[in-house]
Amino acid sequence: xxxxxxxxxxxxxxxxxxxxxxxxxxxxxxxxxxxxxxxxxxxxxxxxxxxxxxxxxxxxxxxxxxxxxxxxxxxxxxxxxxxxxxxxxxxxxxxxxxxxxxxxxxxxxxxxxxxxxxxxxxxxxxxxxxxxxxxxxxxxxxxxxxxxxxxxxxxxxxxxxxxxxxxxxxxxxxxxxxxxxxxxxxxxxxxxxxxxxxxxxxxxxxxxxxxxxxxxxxxxxxxxxxxxxxxxxxxxxxxxxxxxxxxxxxx
Amino acid sequence: xxxxxxxxxxxxxxxxxxxxxxxxxxxxxxxxxxxxxxxxxxxxxxxxxxxxxxxxxxxxxxxxxxxxxxxxxxxxxxxxxxxxxxxxxxxxxxxxxxxxxxxxxxxxxxxxxxxxxxxxxxxxxxxxxxxxxxxxxxxxxxxxxxxxxxxxxxxxxxxxxxxxxxxxxxxxxxxxxxxxxxxxxxxxxxxxxxxxxxxxxxxxxxxxxxxxxxxxxxxxxxxxxxxxxxxxxxxxxxxxxxxxxxxxxxx
Numbered sequence: 001x002x003x004x005x006x007x008x009x010x011x012x013x014x015x016x017x018x019x020x021x022x023x024x025x026x027x028x029x030x031x032x033x034x035x036x037x038x039x040x041x042x043x044x045x046x047x048x049x050x051x052x053x054x055x056x057x058x059x060x061x062x063x064x065x066x067x068x069x070x071x072x073x074x075x076x077x078x079x080x081x082x083x084x085x086x087x088x089x090x091x092x093x094x095x096x097x098x099x100x101x102x103x104x105x106x107x108x109x110x111x112x113x114x115x116x117x118x119x120x121x122x123x124x125x126x127x128x129x130x131x132x133x134x135x136x137x138x139x140x141x142x143x144x145x146x147x148x149x150x151x152x153x154x155x156x157x158x159x160x161x162x163x164x165x166x167x168x169x170x171x172x173x174x175x176x177x178x179x180x181x182x183x184x185x186x187x188x189x190x191x192x193x194x195x196x197x198x199x200x201x202x203x204x205x206x207x208x209x210x211x212x213x214x215x216x217x218x219x220x221x222x223x224x225x226x227x228x229x230x231x232x233x234x235x236x237x238x239x240x241x242x243x244x245x246x247x248x249x250x251x
Numbered sequence: 252x253x254x255x256x257x258x259x260x261x262x263x264x265x266x267x268x269x270x271x272x273x274x275x276x277x278x279x280x281x282x283x284x285x286x287x288x289x290x291x292x293x294x295x296x297x298x299x300x301x302x303x304x305x306x307x308x309x310x311x312x313x314x315x316x317x318x319x320x321x322x323x324x325x326x327x328x329x330x331x332x333x334x335x336x337x338x339x340x341x342x343x344x345x346x347x348x349x350x351x352x353x354x355x356x357x358x359x360x361x362x363x364x365x366x367x368x369x370x371x372x373x374x375x376x377x378x379x380x381x382x383x384x385x386x387x388x389x390x391x392x393x394x395x396x397x398x399x400x401x402x403x404x405x406x407x408x409x410x411x412x413x414x415x416x417x418x419x420x421x422x423x424x425x426x427x428x429x430x431x432x433x434x435x436x437x438x439x440x441x442x443x444x445x446x447x448x449x450x451x452x453x454x455x456x457x458x459x460x461x462x463x464x465x466x467x468x469x470x471x472x473x474x475x476x477x478x479x480x481x482x483x484x485x486x487x488x489x490x491x492x493x494x495x496x497x498x499x500x501x502x
Contacts, residue, residue: 050391228443234446
């Protein structure tokens with residue numbers, strides 16, 4: 001399948017061009033741009049320096065969801081270790097997981113805007129977070145530099161896998177796509193309403209999303225979980241629960 | 252002792268600034284410039300972006316020999332594997348050797364000019380050559396990007412030697428114990444029976460255990476999931492489902 005690099009709201013065209021070049025040096029060529037502030041720009045093209053093809057083939061979309069809808073593994077990058085609900089993995093270990101997942105699924109690696117990084121609603125789409133280890137005094141990697149380091153680790157991880165015949169731990173089942181997961185979360189939310197589960201914090205669905213995204217479900221697993229939700233709904237409907245909203249008339 | 256990054260005849264001030272920033276993110280601060288074509292330059296300062304101190308403290312010399320005279324290990328960087336007389340080591344392995352040598356000696360890592368790399372008389376000073384693995388189709392890393400990758404590997408290698416661990420990524424909430432998890436699985440299995448979910452394979456609970464174990468739940472999360480299961484059971488009991496086995500008499 002493929003590994004795509006997704007720049008979310010990049011502000012500086014120069015960084016886009018430099019990121020394209022960084023990708024190409026490491027044999028990555030699928031660049032997605034979500035709402036770039038300016039493009040095309042001569043500065044981007046100048047800094048691409050031999051990777052103009054990566055830049056020319058970049059997919060530009062206005063919504064992050066559109067860039068990751070068919071991806072089985074979505075990896076956010078972060079400079080901070082404050083995101084307690086995600087598994088945060090250093091670049092080297094994360095690259096190994098990405099290379100493994102890419103054998104069956106599309107994978108997206110998200111880089112946030114230069115100043116702010118990824119926003120909370122963007123992080124919510126992520127299964128794991130990748131962090132680049134730095135010195136402690138000054139941790140501010142330039143965006144394109146971060147792409148270079150991650151692409152470098154991906155290149156090494158991909159090379160390590162293609163050389164090694166070890167059986168994949170994940171098996172041949174493709175990972176659940178972002179679209180599959182959205183349907184699962186919608187059904188889960190519906191079940192929670194049907195059983196009158198009280199959400200005292202207001203963050204219940206956000207927490208459940210983080211919890212299940214962290215697991216990185218494959219397609220069989222999400223089907224099993226949806227089957228269980230359907231069984232809960234079906235059984236309750238047969239039991240004549242008056243709170244269940246029916247779309248069809250009762251038998 | 253110290254590790255110095257030596258840029259030999261760099262042409263573009265922007266690359267000098269970017270290299271300074273790349274070094275600082277990885278806690279390296281000793282920058283030497285051998286015959287830079289232009290310096291100081293506003294472009295270098297702009298791209299240093301927080302690493303102006305590294306730039307301000309850079310030693311500028313006209314002769315490479317002056318930059319490496321007191322060094323015990325001199326490492327050249329090269330994109331090409333044509334230098335048959337040297338041991339050529341990939342960045343990761345070279346970083347380990349550099350970190351080891353830096354415990355007793357000054358070490359210099361040399362980066363050549365953007366277009367030409369290190370010349371033969373510069374290579375002659377080197378003990379080993381370092382190469383950054385790239386894809387095969389396009390191998391042209393930008394100078395500052397190459398400094399970033401090498402600095403990143405050096406940072407990891409130094410950390411591995413000093414034994415300073417990465418800060419723990421675990422949040423303050425304790426993880427769910429094995430006992431907590433057993434109670435959760437027991438309740439889950441009970442709910443599956445109550446909703447008549449058919450286990451066609453006979454391995455359903457084993458799969459669910461793998462799925463949730465992989466997530467590594469914390470105590471809050473397992474409590475939320477058990478609360479949802481309890482809501483499913485409670486709602487169904489109130490609805491008068493005859494299949495529910497009660498341990499206490501109905502009200």
